[in-house]
Amino acid sequence: MPSKKSLHIESSGQLCIYCGACVGICPLNCIYLDETRITFDEKICTRCEICVRACPVGAIEIG
Amino acid sequence: MAPDLTTDVLVIGAGPSGSMAAKWAAKAGARVLMIEKRQEIGSPVRCGEGMSKDWLADVGIKPGRWINVEVEGARIYSPSEKVFEINEKHAGNEVGYVVERDEFDKQLAIDAANEGVEIRLKTAATGILKENGSVVGAKVKQFGTTFDVRAKVTIAADGFESQVGRWAGLPTNIALRDMDTCLQYRMTNVDCDVRYCDFYLGKVAPGGYVWIFPKAEGLANVGIGVQVSQIKGMAEARSYLDRWIDHHPAYAKGKKIDMVGGGVSIAPPMKQTVLDGFMVLGDAARMIDPLTGGGIANGCIAGKICGTVAAEAVHSGDASKKVLDKYEKGWRVRLEEKLYRNWLAKEKLTTLSDETFDKIVDALLGVKLEKLNVHNILKAVHEKYPEVTKEFEAFL
Ligand SMILES: Cc1cc2nc3c(=O)[nH]c(=O)nc-3n(C[C@H](O)[C@H](O)[C@H](O)COP(=O)(O)OP(=O)(O)OC[C@H]3O[C@@H](n4cnc5c(N)ncnc54)[C@H](O)[C@@H]3O)c2cc1C
Ligand code: SF4
Numbered sequence: 502m503p504s505k506k507s508l509h510i511e512s513s514g515q516l517c518i519y520c521g522a523c524v525g526i527c528p529l530n531c532i533y534l535d536e537t538r539i540t541f542d543e544k545i546c547t548r549c550e551i552c553v554r555a556c557p558v559g560a561i562e563i564g
Numbered sequence: 565m566a567p568d569l570t571t572d573v574l575v576i577g578a579g580p581s582g583s584m585a586a587k588w589a590a591k592a593g594a595r596v597l598m599i600e601k602r603q604e605i606g607s608p609v610r611c612g613e614g615m616s617k618d619w620l621a622d623v624g625i626k627p628g629r630w631i632n633v634e635v636e637g638a639r640i641y642s643p644s645e646k647v648f649e650i651n652e653k654h655a656g657n658e659v660g661y662v663v664e665r666d667e668f669d670k671q672l673a674i675d676a677a678n679e680g681v682e683i684r685l686k687t688a689a690t691g692i693l694k695e696n697g698s699v700v701g702a703k704v705k706q707f708g709t710t711f712d713v714r715a716k717v718t719i720a721a722d723g724f725e726s727q728v729g730r731w732a733g734l735p736t737n738i739a740l741r742d743m744d745t746c747l748q749y750r751m752t753n754v755d756c757d758v759r760y761c762d763f764y765l766g767k768v769a770p771g772g773y774v775w776i777f778p779k780a781e782g783l784a785n786v787g788i789g790v791q792v793s794q795i796k797g798m799a800e801a802r803s804y805l806d807r808w809i810d811h812h813p814a815y816a817k818g819k820k821i822d823m824v825g826g827g828v829s830i831a832p833p834m835k836q837t838v839l840d841g842f843m844v845l846g847d848a849a850r851m852i853d854p855l856t857g858g859g860i861a862n863g864c865i866a867g868k869i870c871g872t873v874a875a876e877a878v879h880s881g882d883a884s885k886k887v888l889d890k891y892e893k894g895w896r897v898r899l900e901e902k903l904y905r906n907w908l909a910k911e912k913l914t915t916l917s918d919e920t921f922d923k924i925v926d927a928l929l930g931v932k933l934e935k936l937n938v939h940n941i942l943k944a945v946h947e948k949y950p951e952v953t954k955e956f957e958a959f960l
């Protein structure tokens with residue numbers, strides 16, 4: 502199986518404004534937002550990049 | 565470990581929708597617990613803070629100090645910046661207030677508390693409890709401790725980022741074309757007009773619009789919504805908004821004092837919002853108006869119905885889907901037709917070229933509209949630019 506690309510959410514507050522847009526759009530329901538902590542489930546995420554487009558400030562990167 | 569709790573009605577999320585449902589359920593005699601994962605109700609704000617006012621009395625909300633300004637109307641700017649004004653004459657009471665959203669949300673929570681609702685902050689639902697196919701409460705985490713809350717009726721009012729509905733088994737997923745990603749600055753030292761909410765259409769905000777909602781002289785919310793399906797790269801909402809501001813001297817000279825973002829669904833009404841023991845409400849049920857992006861009013865209107873039905877189910881000892889369907893029917897009677905019609909209109913509008921937007925606004929400028937609705941608008945446009953309305957025949 503080809504290895505998955507990596508997904509990075511810049512959630513230390515330098516970019517992320519904790520708006521929840523990515524949480525609501527993720528088709529697999531695998532991003533979690535808790536006040537100022539954002540995490541996602543590596544194993545479920547398919548790297549579909551939808552959240553990358555939905556983030557208004559560009560805090561999510563897939564490489 | 566904290567002991568498990570029981571209640572009649574569990575409301576997840578203390579936004580306007582949740583507080584409304586909680587209040588009306590408690591008013592009708594149910595024991596209600598409302599949980600909120602944040603530490604402060606209403607904050608941080610994720611809202612343009614504009615709302616109509618004709619529905620407030622109906623759901624029992626009294627005007628309060630959460631009102632910043634009462635506007636006289638709205639101004640729609642075409643891509644070449646021809647302006648069409650909508651005022652109280654043809655919009656009826658649709659025009660309204662610019663509000664202090666965190667104050668508003670807190671006032672609604674206070675109203676709920678005054679009816680006896682118990683509120684717990686820093687308390688997040690982390691899962692759903694199910695027994696024999698019925699929802700019987702939720703797993704929650706408060707201050708790092710996990711416990712169960714068992715409830716006869718569970719209401720998911722957890723907003724745009726809703727996960728509770730999906731955990732319970734309702735497909736609340738949205739398509740990319742049914743979501744706008746939004747960014748807004750609150751700006752001071754700008755030349756805004758406190759009499760109007762302004763909307764700028766066209767390629768400045770693909771599939772959405774730029775809004776200016778005035779909060780006081782010189783102070784306004786300047787925001788943008790862009791349809792996700794029209795976005796290709798990263799941070800496009802911010803780029804579009806910054807570009808728009810740069811091109812408008814009245815705002816380019818302003819200073820930003822606040823920045824908020826978020827997702828707005830511009831989706832057709834959900835097919836199902838009720839399960840045995842369970843209802844989903846407000847943004848979590850995709851009740852935002854797909855044309856305007858406004859969701860406060862619809863969430864509150866549905867919230868009252870939701871809370872009332874929850875209490876009825878508690879009193880009758882039957883919270884099956886069959887009983888809760890009264891909520892499903894109730895909100896559909898009030899909201900569904902308009903949601904669906906405005907979703908269709910949105911589907912069309914998001915495909916229009918700047919040139920077509922200009923023609924539509926131009927045609928409207930030449931006529932006296934009695935009442936503003938899709939039909940009357942199209943009629944006016946048809947008379948001047950029949951080729952434009954061809955695509956809209958379904959509405960005529
Ligand atoms: C940028 C932007 C601008 C907007 N502008 C306008 C506007 O001008 N006018 C308008 O009418 N509408 C506007 N909207 C939409 C409006 O904000 C929403 O429709 C409204 O907030 C819906 O209320 P709600 O109670 O359904 O959800 P919310 O207000 O989102 O409340 C949901 C609550 O649930 C909590 N929650 C979430 N998950 C959990 C959990 N697991 N456990 C416990 N609690 C949880 C959240 O913390 C939140 O407090 C805008 C939205 C955005 C993003
Ligand atoms: S890449 Fe797709 S699956 Fe992964 S977190 Fe983003 S939206 Fe979800």
Ligand code: SF4
Nearest residue numbers: 517518520521523556
């Ligand atoms: S959409 Fe972007 S800014 Fe908003 S919570 Fe997700 S990563 Fe943060």
